Amino acid sequence: MNEQDQRPEALLAERQRRFEEDLVDAYDEELEMEVDDRLLDGAAGMTPEARDARKTYFRELFRLQGELVKLQDWIVKTGHRMVVIFEGRDAAGKGGAIKRITQRLNPRVCRVVALPAPSNRERTQWYFQRYATHLPAGGEMVLFDRSWYNRAGVERVMGFCTDDEYEEFFRSVPEFEKMLVRSGVQILKYWFSITDEEQEIRFQARIQDPLKQWKLSPMDLESRRRWEAYTHAKEVMLQRSHIPEAPWWVVQAVDKKRARLNCIHHLLSQVPYHEIDHPGVSLPERVHHAEYIRQPVPTELIVPEIY
Template sequence: MDGLDGEQGARDWLKAELDDTLDEEIEQDLGEHELHLKIRDIYRKSHPPTIPRADYYRALLALQAELIKLQDWVKHNNEKVVVIFEGRDSAGKGGVIKRITQRLDPRMCRVVALPAPSDREKSQWYFQRYVPHLPAGGEIVLLDRSWYNRSGVERVMGFASDDQVEEFFHDVPEFERMLVRSGIRLVKYWFSITDEEQQMRFLMRIHDPLKQWKLSPMDLQSRIRWEDYTKAKEETFARTNIPEAPWYIVEANDKKRARLNCIDHLLSLIPYDEVPHDEVTLPDRVFNPNYERKTLPPELYVPEKY
């Protein structure tokens, strides 16, 4: 009976873990379902049915389990991985990055999202401020925007001159070839959404107090300069899509499908496999009959309001 009880206990524990996982995902997605009613209705009418929530969660959990295997393989083989996430504002880059990192070790998989360069950084070699964030052996780095700011927002908004942009296009292919020759696996994703989809997502942010922080004056300018961004994107693809580091476009109008497709594709690019693990056993607690746990002052405790 003890064996059966143990198996049932393990099943109960696993179910509780899965329920907790779903709670985390629902919490992350809560903002998408608590939209201003009019915007929500318009949004739903303009979108085909997405993946059923239960199917989406099952697929996501399976992919996240594979990401853990990938992380173990990267660590075991001292591999170095850089994944670039580019795309228009509100294209969903942050959402997929959250799902990739959600179950991974933050000491091995980290997100880099650099602010606008300082005056000192502006005087440096353009790629210099990105170099310190490149991975060491056993690390995965996810770049939430990257050196492609120069051929995108900096170019469109006039923060970089034509000569600087041309120099970037001349340098970036060789820079990326250098990274690949050094042993870095470099993957570049562009998240693609339509004009109408971006407009809808901006409206949702305007009407959702929990998301208004995501809107910046630069985001609003990107609406005005949609066509300029399109031209910049097309030239970026034409001049930086090299065999050593090609671009991959993620169709991102449907957020859930975009997340699943991107993670699945990333896993397909890296030849990871199972790595050996030492068996983990929980040691017995050392019990000292002479030890008496002290009562701590009540003011040290966080009030239990919930």
């Protein structure tokens, strides 16, 4: 049943449920479990089925995050270089997936790159230059929260590039990615796919949540109006830049939690990693010196204990 077929009060109740669900989803994983256990039982409206689904989600998430730690160790040990690109419409869930991937990993090994709009100087550079700066060295994995495919998406739709620049991008991007792959960089490209209705609900949730309103820029609002133009741009992008060396993978992302699990599972399946043996760790004995006298910390340096 679509929204037009529902009564106004039913539609309002459904939207409120989705807003609350989206709010809970924004919490950190450990806090989510606290909220789940303490607040979402009985009268709060969580059904046994929903509770079981959450438990399954967390169980699988923590298991997959354990595998990501093994992947990280393997990347460091082997000197593997890996680029993972996350693209999709605004509010498609890219950031949430990236957060769950990086949550247990060493930020010195797994870096997130989310570049702002190019500066005036960068606009005069070779288009890929500012992205190339962030490519991984040996033993690193870089996650691009939006990437050089901005040219095929927002720049095309919003008129920030010329037709010639757009066509040159599609001539160059396959060669650029093939060159990276030949040099030993593995590239994974994910498009997070949501429906028209789902994006509207997520945008409305951001409007209602003061902690999320910062996520809605004027560009995001304009993208909502130009939904069909973005759809066409996405279709052209997938068609013209899907190459064997660096294929596109589409993540069905209307259900955020399923999308995260599916994306992480697929990412892991694309790398021939294995668990790395580590030497045992033992804590050394603390060294004591009889002549050492600890100096008191000046009172004015202490942070007030308000809590």
